[in-house]
Amino acid sequence: MDDPNTTLTVTLGDLAEKVEERVRSGEYDSPSEVVRAGLEALAREERAFDAELKAKVEEAMADPRPSIPAEQVFEELEKHHRQRMARDAARL
Template sequence: MDDPNTTLTVTLGDLAGKVEERVRSGEYGSPSEVVRAGLEALAREERAFEAELKAKVEEALADPRPSIPAAEVFARLRSRLDEREAREGETV
């Protein structure tokens, strides 16, 4: 699909109405423009998510506090879950 004029058939289902609405409003000149804009927005969202994830990983790696062993993390989570289940059991 290196050709920018490649034709692709897509089933939009319930989204077809939204595409038609955008074209009718004059916001976009064709359904193709709507789909292209949607794909560009998705690409921006993915880039933003990856940048945020990368920043969080870098922050975690730079954290000087000692690591917590996985077994301890899972034990803490299990304890919290048990406490929550006990509280919910009391209110039912």
């Protein structure tokens, strides 16, 4: 797929109508433009997520507080899960 003019067949299902609406509105000249714009938006979203994740990891690594042992983290998660399950069961 090194050729930028590669033709692909894609089944859009319910999304086909959304693509057609964008073309009919004049917002895009073709279904290909709509799909390209969608893929570009997805790439932007992924880059933003990666940047946010990287920032959070850097922040965590720079935190001077001592690390929490994994066993303690899992114990607290399990306790939280049990409490949530009990709370949800009480609602029923």
